[in-house]
Structure formats: structure tokens, C-alpha cells
Amino acid sequence: MMEQPVGARRASIGARRNPASEKAILDAAAAILAEGGLSGFSIEAVARRARAGKPTIYRWWPNRTALLLDVYHRSKHVIPDPDTGTLEGDARMFLTNLLDFWNDPANGTVFRSIIAEAQSNADAMAALQAYLDDRHAYLAGIIDRARARGEVRADLDSTALGEWLVSFAWHRLLTDRIETSPAEIETVIKTFAAGAAPTSK
Amino acid sequence: MMEQPVGARRASIGARRNPASEKAILDAAAAILAEGGLSGFSIEAVARRARAGKPTIYRWWPNRTALLLDVYHRSKHVIPDPDTGTLEGDARMFLTNLLDFWNDPANGTVFRSIIAEAQSNADAMAALQAYLDDRHAYLAGIIDRARARGEVRADLDSTALGEWLVSFAWHRLLTDRIETSPAEIETVIKTFAAGAAPTSK
Amino acid sequence: MMEQPVGARRASIGARRNPASEKAILDAAAAILAEGGLSGFSIEAVARRARAGKPTIYRWWPNRTALLLDVYHRSKHVIPDPDTGTLEGDARMFLTNLLDFWNDPANGTVFRSIIAEAQSNADAMAALQAYLDDRHAYLAGIIDRARARGEVRADLDSTALGEWLVSFAWHRLLTDRIETSPAEIETVIKTFAAGAAPTSK
Amino acid sequence: MMEQPVGARRASIGARRNPASEKAILDAAAAILAEGGLSGFSIEAVARRARAGKPTIYRWWPNRTALLLDVYHRSKHVIPDPDTGTLEGDARMFLTNLLDFWNDPANGTVFRSIIAEAQSNADAMAALQAYLDDRHAYLAGIIDRARARGEVRADLDSTALGEWLVSFAWHRLLTDRIETSPAEIETVIKTFAAGAAPTSK
DNA sequence: TGGTAATCGAGACGGTACGTCTGGTCTTAGG
DNA sequence: CCTAAGACCAGACGTACCGTCTCGATTACCA
Numbered sequence: 001m002m003e004q005p006v007g008a009r010r011a012s013i014g015a016r017r018n019p020a021s022e023k024a025i026l027d028a029a030a031a032i033l034a035e036g037g038l039s040g041f042s043i044e045a046v047a048r049r050a051r052a053g054k055p056t057i058y059r060w061w062p063n064r065t066a067l068l069l070d071v072y073h074r075s076k077h078v079i080p081d082p083d084t085g086t087l088e089g090d091a092r093m094f095l096t097n098l099l100d101f102w103n104d105p106a107n108g109t110v111f112r113s114i115i116a117e118a119q120s121n122a123d124a125m126a127a128l129q130a131y132l133d134d135r136h137a138y139l140a141g142i143i144d145r146a147r148a149r150g151e152v153r154a155d156l157d158s159t160a161l162g163e164w165l166v167s168f169a170w171h172r173l174l175t176d177r178i179e180t181s182p183a184e185i186e187t188v189i190k191t192f193a194a195g196a197a198p199t200s201k
Numbered sequence: 202m203m204e205q206p207v208g209a210r211r212a213s214i215g216a217r218r219n220p221a222s223e224k225a226i227l228d229a230a231a232a233i234l235a236e237g238g239l240s241g242f243s244i245e246a247v248a249r250r251a252r253a254g255k256p257t258i259y260r261w262w263p264n265r266t267a268l269l270l271d272v273y274h275r276s277k278h279v280i281p282d283p284d285t286g287t288l289e290g291d292a293r294m295f296l297t298n299l300l301d302f303w304n305d306p307a308n309g310t311v312f313r314s315i316i317a318e319a320q321s322n323a324d325a326m327a328a329l330q331a332y333l334d335d336r337h338a339y340l341a342g343i344i345d346r347a348r349a350r351g352e353v354r355a356d357l358d359s360t361a362l363g364e365w366l367v368s369f370a371w372h373r374l375l376t377d378r379i380e381t382s383p384a385e386i387e388t389v390i391k392t393f394a395a396g397a398a399p400t401s402k
Numbered sequence: 403m404m405e406q407p408v409g410a411r412r413a414s415i416g417a418r419r420n421p422a423s424e425k426a427i428l429d430a431a432a433a434i435l436a437e438g439g440l441s442g443f444s445i446e447a448v449a450r451r452a453r454a455g456k457p458t459i460y461r462w463w464p465n466r467t468a469l470l471l472d473v474y475h476r477s478k479h480v481i482p483d484p485d486t487g488t489l490e491g492d493a494r495m496f497l498t499n500l501l502d503f504w505n506d507p508a509n510g511t512v513f514r515s516i517i518a519e520a521q522s523n524a525d526a527m528a529a530l531q532a533y534l535d536d537r538h539a540y541l542a543g544i545i546d547r548a549r550a551r552g553e554v555r556a557d558l559d560s561t562a563l564g565e566w567l568v569s570f571a572w573h574r575l576l577t578d579r580i581e582t583s584p585a586e587i588e589t590v591i592k593t594f595a596a597g598a599a600p601t602s603k
Numbered sequence: 604m605m606e607q608p609v610g611a612r613r614a615s616i617g618a619r620r621n622p623a624s625e626k627a628i629l630d631a632a633a634a635i636l637a638e639g640g641l642s643g644f645s646i647e648a649v650a651r652r653a654r655a656g657k658p659t660i661y662r663w664w665p666n667r668t669a670l671l672l673d674v675y676h677r678s679k680h681v682i683p684d685p686d687t688g689t690l691e692g693d694a695r696m697f698l699t700n701l702l703d704f705w706n707d708p709a710n711g712t713v714f715r716s717i718i719a720e721a722q723s724n725a726d727a728m729a730a731l732q733a734y735l736d737d738r739h740a741y742l743a744g745i746i747d748r749a750r751a752r753g754e755v756r757a758d759l760d761s762t763a764l765g766e767w768l769v770s771f772a773w774h775r776l777l778t779d780r781i782e783t784s785p786a787e788i789e790t791v792i793k794t795f796a797a798g799a800a801p802t803s804k
Numbered sequence: 805t806g807g808t809a810a811t812c813g814a815g816a817c818g819g820t821a822c823g824t825c826t827g828g829t830c831t832t833a834g835g
Numbered sequence: 836c837c838t839a840a841g842a843c844c845a846g847a848c849g850t851a852c853c854g855t856c857t858c859g860a861t862t863a864c865c866a
Binding site for chain 3: 721796
């Protein structure tokens with residue numbers, strides 16, 4: 001994440017993409033997002049900070065949204081698969097990990113920005129939905145694993161269940177209340193696990 | 202919601218606010234939002250459509266966000282209090298009503314825009330949080346009513362529970378999937394009610 | 403030139419013009435012109451300073467130019483008729499008086515403003531020309547008096563001669579060099595008197 | 604002076620000033636001034652007519668005044684040096700040329716506008732004075748040439764003399780009476796030459 | 805003496821232009 | 836053929852005045 005020394009000029013390295021430029025641009029974009037949020041995030045600002053030309057950015061990313069998504073994808077760590085053996089444990093670990101991850105502005109701010117952007121930009125929305133399809137499938141997998149263990153009622157939709165769980169984190173993120181008390185988390189987790197359980201009927 | 206006839210000019214009505222202008226501006230703003238979303242929503246566009254001068258808008262709304270919030274407040278219908286006698290019934294009615302309400306672009310698009318705006322604008326965020334405080338208190342009230350009937354476990358936080366329920370609707374709204382199948386709704390409602398119930402322990 | 407005490411409100415005095423308002427407006431206009439020149443001279447500024455309503459101004463002066471001319475007319479002192487007995491003496495006294503008069507910003511700035519205004523406003527130009535007709539006739543009178551004394555060649559146009567003399571003062575005024583050295587004045591006066599004299603041929 | 608075909612868009616020609624844009628802007632500015640005078644001369648109007656963006660204008664001209672001056676400088680023809688061999692002949696030719704030049708609205712209107720602008724804008728005044736310093740030096744040169752021939756009295760200031768001559772043209776221009784009768788011109792010229800002559804003492 | 809009429813201040817109205825900012829496109833010069 | 840640079844058109848931003856309008860209040864005049 002080191003940025004280029006000031007004053008240096010990255011010349012072309014021939015008829016191919018210069019990885020130093022790509023890195024400088026993504027670094028600059030991430031830094032701007034983390035520091036100033038979406039409002040300060042403009043192609044001009046990124047170009048200035050990365051000491052890159054605007055066309056260089058537009059050559060590789062068709063628009064602001066694409067750059068935004070790239071920044072998020074690059075920073076997305078691999079959340080370890082929470083295989084604790086129980087639905088409640090898996091849910092707790094998943095939610096805690098997610099809230100922790102977003103609690104770092106470098107991650108939370110970027111994702112908030114993508115969601116905001118998607119509200120007025122069809123490309124961003126499409127990209128966001130594609131990303132979510134993956135995530136929801138992943139969550140449904142966790143739930144189906146629990147279902148195989150007999151922890152989930154037959155009439156419940158795994159995808160909807162997973163979506164609902166993650167939507168709590170969304171809500172906290174989008175209302176600038178990402179720091180969540182253990183009691184709140186436990187309320188959600190307990191209700192989630194108990195509500196999904198067959199015996200609870 | 203009738204707009205002014207074209208060609209008519211709204212003159213001043215003295216040293217006080219002209220309600221016709223206020224209405225025309227809010228109408229225009231709502232129409233622009235519903236039609237083009239947040240990206241087409243500019244003070245200039247509203248002024249043009251409302252046949253109003255820009256300073257007239259700036260006189261009464263300090264910025265785009267304030268106008269946005271006003272549009273939403275004006276369109277906010279009174280969702281009837283879903284007092285069905287059971288937590289599950291209340292939750293179902295509340296969620297169904299909310300999804301229905303947002304399914305009308307005139308409502309859903311406006312609220313999405315406010316959420317998006319709040320991600321990069323502190324004023325919008327503050328206004329959004331103030332609004333949510335009200336809504337969460339209202340939802341907590343419904344849950345506490347159920348709690349008095351013995352339908353809610355003692356260790357669950359009413360506010361967090363309510364927030365989690367509404368967050369499902371947020372997630373659908375913000376991912377452009379506001380149309381929700383009955384099965385998905387039922388998954389959420391059933392899990393919610395069963396998970397909150399004391400007997401489920 | 404005393405201005406109204408701050409805080410006082412000049413109410414209507416019935417169905418006729420309130421002289422206090424007229425005075426306050428002209429005072430304010432003169433003060434604004436003298437202080438900030440034409441660029442700060444707006445109807446709004448005058449109304450603010452005079453604590454008058456804009457329509458009160460527009461009721462009595464159709465436009466900015468009319469107010470400007472009124473300010474000048476009010477401040478126009480009576481330059482004493484320079485009857486020294488010789489053309490050279492009369493011209494010297496006239497030119498000196500005029501330059502002195504305009505050297506006071508309260509007078510010079512106002513007249514400069516009128517000339518400037520007249521370059522883009524036909525009303526102002528018409529008013530200026532009407533005023534100049536008077537002045538040129540007055541100057542031609544002085545020259546004809548000299549002509550009767552045998553001091554002016556027969557083939558010279560009195561009006562053109564007078565206009566030329568005054569145009570020197572205009573040029574100094576309009577180039578912000580109203581302070582003129584005695585040598586410059588003498589150059590003009592001597593050339594004027596000698597050039598007009600019959601014996602000079 | 605051909606203007607760009609309508610509908611054509613002048614793109615950038617790289618990281619340097621596009622002369623086509625400069626020309627289009629100056630053409631538009633000159634045309635607007637000649638047609639509507641200073642009152643219709645706004646940066647917006649110029650941008651519209653030149654099919655240029657406002658920032659493109661502001662990039663190269665800091666304000667309205669700078670553009671105004673540029674328009675005048677561009678249109679300023681080279682008045683041939685009136686070396687007739689006598690002061691009277693030189694003065695006649697100079698004055699006639701100047702009045703003729705300003706009689707064309709494309710020239711006279713622009714110069715009037717600059718003078719008007721200078722009355723309320725220090726930058727314009729400074730630019731005007733700098734321009735006049737040149738012109739006055741030029742005129743003083745003509746007079747000094749005559750002085751060397753013995754046509755000018757020793758006690759007269761060449762600069763003041765030249766300024767006075769040109770001020771007559773200013774006065775006609777600024778009072779919208781640029782068309783001057785031969786008799787008027789002759790009155791000025793004859794008085795000027797005779798008044799400057801040593802024998803007239 | 806009471807009603808009418810024109811005045812006053814105040815300030816909102818629809819507009820136009822200001823000068824600034826950013827967006828996304830385009831072309832160059834140089835490696 | 837990529838890179839940095841930066842000009843290009845476009846158009847929104849928020850502000851200042853323009854000249855018009857309506858208001859509620861204040862007074863003088865006339866019935």
C-alpha cells in the first residue's frame with residue numbers, strides 16, 4: 001500500500017498495462033474513500049493523488065463505479081468459513097466477522113459507497129447483485145449444512161434466511177452504527193438460531 | 202399532486218412563503234426522483250420543472266438533501282398500526298405494508314435516495330438517524346406489546362429485534378429486489394416470531 | 403446629508419410621497435456611489451442602506467439610471483459664471499472649477515458613473531445629452547461673449563470650441579487622472595485662447 | 604471572422620490551447636459587443652454563441668474585462684502614421700482617422716465599452732491607462748516632430764497637447780455623436796495648430 | 805368621523821448571470 | 836501503444852441582483 005514517491009513520473013513501459021500505475025490508482029482510490037468517503041471520491045481526485053492522467057484511469061475502468069468495485073474486491077479479505085458445528089455458532093461468527101470487517105473504514109466505507117452508488121447507477125447495481133449472489137449462495141451453504149444436521153425447519157428458504165442475517169449488518173453499516181453491542185448481536189443470533197430450529201414450532 | 206398549468210407564473214403573494222411554490226417544488230422534486238432516481242435529481246432540474254427560480258428553492262431548502270428529506274416526509278403515509286393480537290401477525294402486516302409501500306417508486310426510490318445520500322452527507326445521515334429513532338421506537342412498542350402477552354423472551358432487545366426485521370426490507374430495497382415472494386416473507390416472519398418466543402428455548 | 407437614525411422606520415405619511423424617504427434614498431445612493439463607485443451601486447444596496455423598500459424606489463425612479471441622474475442633479479453646485487473679461491481668463495476659471503468640482507469623489511464619481519451607464523443605456527444617454535446641450539450652450543455663450551470682444555476668429559464654431567475644452571476634463575476624469583498639473587492646464591488654456599484668437603492667423 | 608459551423612464540436616487538441624476555440628470566443632465576443640453593446644455582453648452569452656464551455660473562457664481570460672480588452676486589441680488596426688509635414692495636417696489626419704475608425708461599431712462600441720467598464724473596474728482602468736500611455740507617447744512624438752520644425756511653442760507640454768486633441772474624439776464617442784461635421788473638425792484642428800504655433804504669441 | 809386611497813417597509817417571486825467545480829472525452833508529446 | 840498532462844464541452848453548484856408583486860400598517864384626504 002506504499003504510494004509512489006512524490007515527483008516521480010511513471011512513464012509508459014511499452015504497449016501494455018503498467019502495473020505500477022494500476023497499483024497507484026487503486027491505492028489512491030482506497031485512500032480517498034477511507035479518508036473522505038464517497039463524496040470526495042472523483043476520478044479527478046484519484047488521478048491527482050495517483051499522479052496519473054484521467055484517460056489512464058478511464059482506459060482501464062470504464063467509470064467511477066468500476067473503480068469502486070475494484071477497490072472493494074482488492075481489499076476483501078477471505079472471511080474464514082465459520083464451521084463451528086452449530087447454526088448458532090456459525091451465525092455468530094459470520095456476523096461478528098462481518099461487523100468487524102466493516103468496522104475498519106478501509107472496508108466499511110468502500111462497501112457503503114458501492115451500495116450508495118448502486119442506487120443511482122445500473123452498472124453498480126448489476127455488479128452489486130452479482131457479488132451478492134455469490135455471498136448469498138455461500139450463506140445458504142452454511143444454512144444447508146445446518147439443515148443437514150437437523151437444525152433448520154423444512155419450510156424455511158435458506159437464501160432468504162441468509163439474506164436476512166446479513167441485512168442486519170447492512171442496516172448497521174448504512175446508518176453509521178456499525179459498532180454493535182454484544183447484547184444486540186446476541187438478540188439477533190439467538191432469535192435466528194431458535195427461530196430456524198424445527199423444535200421451536 | 203396536480204402541477205401548475207404551463208405558462209402560468211407564480212408571483213409573490215407578499216412578504217411570506219408562497220405555498221403554491223412550495224407545492225410545485227416538492228411535486229417536481231418527487232416526480233424527478235420517481236422518474237430518474239437520485240442521479241437526475243439536481244436543484245436546477247427541480248427549478249426547471251417547477252418553473253421556479255433557483256433562489257426560491259435555496260431560500261427554503263439549504264441544500265439538495267434537505268429537499269430530498271422533505272419530499273420523503275411529505276409522501277410518508279401513515280402505516281396503520283398492525284395490532285393483530287399476535288407478534289407473528291403484527292410482523293407480517295408490518296413487513297408486508299412496508300414492502301408494498303416501497304414497491305411504489307414514488308416512495309421506494311425516494312427512500313433509497315435518502316439512504317444513498319446519507320452515505321456521503323452528514324446532514325442526511327443525521328436526519329435519517331433521527332427518523333429511524335422514531336421508527337425503531339415504534340417497532341419496539343409493537344414488540345413490547347407482544348412481550349406483555351408473553352410472546353417474547355426476556356433476554357431479547359426489543360429495539361434490536363425491530364431493527365432486524367426492518368433491515369430485511371432495507372436489504373431488498375437497496376438491492377433493487379423489493380418485490381419479495383410470499384415464501385421469502387414467510388421465512389422471515391416465521392423465524393422471527395418463533396425465534397422470539399420463550400417456548401423456543 | 404444627515405442620514406436617518408438606525409432602527410427608525412419611516413412609515414407612510416398618507417397618499418403622497420414621503421420626502422424623508424426620498425432624501426434617505428438619495429443620500430444612500432450618493433454615499434454608495436462615492437464609496438464604492440458604480441460597481442457597488444445597485445437598487446438593492448440603496449434600498450438596504452436607506453432602509454427603504456425596493457418598490458418605494460421603483461415607484462419614483464423607473465430605473466437605476468434615473469436615480470443616478472437625480473443624485474448628480476442634486477449635488478450639482480452652481481459654478482459661478484467666470485466673467486473675467488478675457489477668453490483665456492474665462493477658460494482657465496471654467497476648467498479649473500470643473501476639475502476641482504470633479505476632484506471631489508461625491509461629484510466626480512457620480513458623473514463618471516453616468517457616462518459609463520450611458521454607454522449601455524439609451525435613457526441614460528438621452529439624459530446625458532440633454533444635460534450636455536445645456537452645458538454646451540452655456541460654454542458657447544462664454545465664447546460668443548469673447549467673440550463680441552474680438553477674441554475669436556470668425557470661422558470657428560463656438561459650440562465645438564466649448565465642447566473641445568470640456569472634453570479635456572472628461573478625458574482626465576474618465577482615465578482616473580482628474581488631478582491635473584498647472585502646466586497641463588496652462589498648455590490647454592494657452593493653446594485654446596491663442597488658437598481661437600484672430601491675430602494668430 | 605467565419606464562425607464555426609453549428610453542431611460542430613471543438614474537441615481538445617491535446618494539452619495546449621486550442622486556437623480554434625480562442626478565435627471562436629473572440630469572434631463571438633466581438634459580434635455580441637457590436638450588436639448589443641456592453642449590456643448584452645456576458646460570459647454566458649459569449650460561451651453560448653461560441654459553443655464553448657464557460658470554464659474554457661475563464662481558463663484564458665480571468666474576467667469579462669480581460670476578454671473585452673482582448674477583443675479591442677485584436678481589432679485595433681494600425682493607423683498609418685500621419686506624416687504630412689505640418690502639425691495641422693498631421694492633426695487633421697489623425698483626428699479624421701480616429702473618428703472614422705470609431706465610426707465602425709465593431710471598433711467604437713468596443714472602445715466605449717472598455718471606457719465604461721474602466722469606471723467601475725480597477726483592472727480595466729489599469730489596462731486602459733497602460734494602453735493610453737502608449738497612445739499618448741505616440742501623439743507626443745508627432746507633436747515633437749512639429750516642435751523640431753518650429754511649429755510648437757516652447758512652453759507647451761506635448762503630452763497634454765496630444766491628450767487634449769484625442770479627448771475631443773473621446774467626447775464625441777462617449778456622447779454617441781461620433782459623426783462629426785467637417786466644420787467642427789476644422790474648428791478643432793485650426794485652433795489646435797494655431798494655438799500651438801509660436802508666432803501666435 | 806369614518807372610509808378610501810395611496811404610501812411605506814418588507815420580502816418573496818421567476819429569472820439571468822456570475823465564477824467555480826467536476827465529469828467524461830480527446831489529443832498531444834514522449835518513452 | 837501506453838503514459839502523464841491538460842484542454843475541451845457540458846452543465847450543476849450556490850450567490851447576487853434584477854424588476855415585479857403582494858402584503859399589512861400607516862396616514863391624509865374627502866364624504
